[in-house]
Each structure stands twice: as C-alpha cells, then as structure tokens.
Amino acid sequence: xxxxxxxxxxxxxxxxxxxxxxxxxxxxxxxxxxxxxxxxxxxxxxxxxxxxxxxxxxxxxxxxxxxxxxxxxxxxxxxxxxxxxxxxxxxxxxxxxxxxxxxxxxxxxxxxxxxxxxxxxxxxxxxxxxxxxxxxxxxxxxxxxxxxxxxxxxxxxxxxxxxxxxxxxxxxxxxxxxxxxxxxxxxxxxxxxxxxxxxxxxxxxxxxxxxxxxxxxxxxxxxxxxxxxxxxxxxxxxxxxxxxxxxxxxxxxxxxxxxxxxxxxxxxxxxxxxxxxxxxxxxxxxxxxxxxxxxxxxxxxxxxxxxxxxxxxxxxxxxxxxxxxxxxxxx
Numbered sequence: 001x002x003x004x005x006x007x008x009x010x011x012x013x014x015x016x017x018x019x020x021x022x023x024x025x026x027x028x029x030x031x032x033x034x035x036x037x038x039x040x041x042x043x044x045x046x047x048x049x050x051x052x053x054x055x056x057x058x059x060x061x062x063x064x065x066x067x068x069x070x071x072x073x074x075x076x077x078x079x080x081x082x083x084x085x086x087x088x089x090x091x092x093x094x095x096x097x098x099x100x101x102x103x104x105x106x107x108x109x110x111x112x113x114x115x116x117x118x119x120x121x122x123x124x125x126x127x128x129x130x131x132x133x134x135x136x137x138x139x140x141x142x143x144x145x146x147x148x149x150x151x152x153x154x155x156x157x158x159x160x161x162x163x164x165x166x167x168x169x170x171x172x173x174x175x176x177x178x179x180x181x182x183x184x185x186x187x188x189x190x191x192x193x194x195x196x197x198x199x200x201x202x203x204x205x206x207x208x209x210x211x212x213x214x215x216x217x218x219x220x221x222x223x224x225x226x227x228x229x230x231x232x233x234x235x236x237x238x239x240x241x242x243x244x245x246x247x248x249x250x251x252x253x254x255x256x257x258x259x260x261x262x263x264x265x266x267x268x269x270x271x272x273x274x275x276x277x278x279x280x281x282x283x284x285x286x287x288x289x290x291x292x293x294x295x296x297x298x299x300x301x302x303x304x305x306x307x308x309x310x311x312x313x314x315x316x317x318x319x320x321x322x323x324x325x326x327x328x329x330x331x
Contacts, residue, residue, distance in 0.1 A: 043322060044326070045326070048330040050329070051227040052329045057115065059323070060123060060294055062297075063126075063299055063316035064317040065125060066101060066138060068133040069134065078162065080161070084129070092320040099320075109141055112145060113147065118148070119150070120145075121149070124206060125296065128156050129156065130160065130174040130179060135181065151202075152233060153171065153179060155167075155208075158171045161264040190217040197226070204232070204233070205232045208268065215279060218280065225289055230284060231295075233296055237250070252273055253272035292311065295312070
C-alpha cells in the first residue's frame, strides 16, 4: 500500500473510531439520564428515573375480550359465535366473585379513577371481535372515565373468524371500519404520545410481524434520546419462553401454529418471521433510552429482563386484571 493511501485509510479509520466513541459516549449519557431502577410487586411496578420531572401513574388494561353485539352484527354471526360465547361471565381475581364481562371493564375503569391514573394504556384484545356495539360501549366508558388513553390492537380486536383475506388485509379493513375511533386521530399501526417527559410508543404487532414502516418509526423515536416505553399486544421473544412470546421467536411459523384452523385464519408463515421482525426485536433490546416494554396476549402475568430492559406482561382484564406503573423521579 502506498504511504498516501495508507495515511488516507488511517485517517478514515481514526475518524470512524472517533465517531463510534462519540456515539458510545452519547448512548452512555442517554442511559445515565434515562435509566434508574425498576421494581415490581404483584401488578404494581415502579420506575425511578432522573428523566421523570414529576410523578406519573400509568394504568394498563389488556385482553378484556368484550363481546357485546346487537342487530348490526347479524351478518357476521357465524364469524363471531365462538368468541361471543367466551369470557361472558368471569371470576374476578381480587374478590373471587363472578361478574358479566362488561361490568368487569367498568369496574376496572372505576379502579383507574380511584388510583388517580394519569394515563390508560389499552394493549389489545379489548374486544373478542370488532362489533360496533362493543367498540361504542368501550369508547363511552373510557370517555366517561375522563382519563387520557392510548390504544393498540390485539389479534382478536379486528378478527371475524373465517373471513377470507390475509391477516394484514383483515386488520386494515376492520381497523378502518370499526376500531378507528379508538385511535383518536393517530396512525393505528404506530404512534407515540408524550406525558410528563415520557414517550409512550405504540406498535401494532397483532399479526405477529413488524412492517418496515413500523421499524423505521421505532428507530426515529429511539433517536430522539427521550425516555421511551414500548407498548404492544404480543410480547417480544425472550429466551426460554414459548411461542406465545411470538414476536421475534425463532420457532414462530407454520410448524408451531396449532390453532389456525380453530381460529379460522391464515396459517403463520412457513418461512417464519421476516427479517424486519427480527431486526425490530434486536433494535428494541439495543435501545439505551427504552425504560421497559408492556404487553398482554398470553393472559398470564410475567416479568422478563433482557439486556437490562424489563418486559412486563399483564394478565387478562376479562378476569379483572390490570397493571399499574408509577414513574418517580430519581435524584
């Protein structure tokens, strides 16, 4: 190699090293200003962070499975009958009494008021199928509660069993036809809302996959350096967990989809996850300013920590479960 070429190459390498060092220092600074400590007791979590300007309470509701319907749903009776029969009356996890499902949803919103929640996060499967009656009921009760809320869909929210079309097509169709009011004007597949310095990033992974535009959106949110909370319906893959933690699971695919005929939907991809979904999974757990992930879907409470990022899964609200996260300032 000529000396001139060597010097040029060395300069580029040196500049690259300086850039990498600068990015690493910036990432470390972000972690230092965003991350503090995390604790969980039962359904109550607490996040202590220097980025929190004032105390803030998040209230999570997931998997309510409301199945209210009326004459407007007559044309889809065959497509809703299985899920309409599920979760009608359920035993509440706190008092052991049985209540109709809509009453449990109302009780939960009353609890959010009692808890003085600042924000309600609805993380999918609020409905067992997208009936107009159920959506109207939920919206009426949420508006009456008077607490700001954000919503992201679950795999049942937009699914009438047995209708032709891909999951993506059906999600687009029923989001536009029924679920749209819940989004309050934001993009249904990805959006963020800021509350007291914390950015709540909603990503719809209800088809188990992540689209390129969703990955781009998450990257743009992470690049702001602001403290983030990621909210989705389906949990992200954690080593040792089953395929229920199905977003980014290496075994997700047609070979492990055992209920597609029961749910009368398209079978999962034979090839498994897309590269975009795997890239999203990697990106999430490499984001230094991400405080934690909130999800639902599996109807059981769990906590996992991957690369210092906690993932909280809240149990199903059909039995009264909910989650509370308190954000507190860390000196």
